[in-house]
Amino acid sequence: MVANEQDAQMRAAIKQRLVETGERECLKELLRAKLIECGWKDQLKAHCKELFSLLPNCGND
Template identity: 65%
Template sequence: MRSSINQKLVESGESERLKDILRTRLIECGWRDELKAHCKEIVKRKGLEHVTVEDLVAETTPKGRALVPDDVKKELLGRIRTFLAQQST
């Protein structure tokens, strides 16, 4: 079911529109700046020579997901539901 929904989103171009909306909302709420500061803290703590991209991804992914505001999640979920309702009619 999930792959079918994802396929519909991609084929229609809705996936890209949703990504753009998400990117904009995350910038507006300060999520991007907060995660950027978190990355800088990691690099400062470990030292530039001892940090890899994989390290940053592993350490920032859980925090990044936790920092996404509930209203942003709800907005995107609502847009996906609306899209699916329009597809079924």
């Protein structure tokens, strides 16, 4: 079996286990909280606004 196939099977098995136990949602919530806590969301929002301001015809006439 190719390593990529093994990796894909392992990821699928881990994901299934996390979903079955409810840990996937817990991990998602923990990650979301940590990203907000460190200001990542605000930084990303500011970066996106900056990028959009550089694009033509994006409401910055």
